[in-house]
Amino acid sequence: MITTRRLIAQARAREEAMAKVDELLATASGTAHDVDGQVEVTVDARGKLLRLWLAPSAVNLGDRLGPLIVEIAQAAMREATQDGYNKVALLLGEDMTVMIERMTGMPAPARAEDDDPGMTVEEFQRLRAERLGAAAPEAASAVPSAEDEDAYWESFDPASLRSDR
Template identity: 65%
Template sequence: MVDEVPLERSTRQLIEEARARQDALARVDELMAQATGTAHDVDGTMELTVDARGKLLRLWLAPAALNYGPDRLGALIVEVAQVAFREATQESYNRVALLLGEDMTYLVEQLSGMPAPARDPHADTGLTVEEFQRRREQRLGRPAASRRPPDPADDDLDSFDPATLRSDR
């Protein structure tokens, strides 16, 4: 047996809420079309921007990119474009989530067949701890062989800006 629960809203309020949701859903395509993603290769020889549909909007190549040869350059462009596309996809879902809320955005993801990169358990989450440490050693001017336990005095926590941390939603 199903228990009946009285509604706290009038029929008019329910209709207004449904219309507001319908208007918001109509804006989803517009919001997703505005989202872009930009990525570059680790050597800084290229940077490209794509939209959430994968359309190439901008491509910049350094003169050194010509040394790669056509096969390697083409593969690198595709790889960097895929990273930019994942960023654009995530940005589009972030925009939609602000409008529709998390639950409705999840439904849009399911309907599109493209889950948000932040939900992908196999996605590259960024730098590994080892890579971060290697780059830190380079910035501090120490060779990798001279690694020592971290010294708290080396970290300048006063200059840390929490706004630089990325939030997926």
């Protein structure tokens, strides 16, 4: 049963969490670079330029340099926006974050229709089997030993997973 005290405590907790959103967004940033590694841009979640790095060879781009910097800055901004949403989602939860996305009209970049959908379950399992050293597909379906499982999780990179958050 939900009591009045519990509702008040939940409201206070939500209010404290909302007060932390500004602090979180101040720490969010995104970095992007071109495929040739000639331009790298870092921006914060509000779009403020934090770092612009140009390789000496970037001078050879001529008139293409300006548009390339803008394109890279836009990619960095998408990265910063996603970083901000990721941090807010950890604090406020998925439902509140989706509500914020709707209110601002800025959906998380990971929800974009043209975004890379990431790896499939089958691809993930195949890569996992390779990491664990399974020689045959039958070995991939076998139950791994506790040692194999521990070794897997020690080397596991969560960035390899596809997520909207």
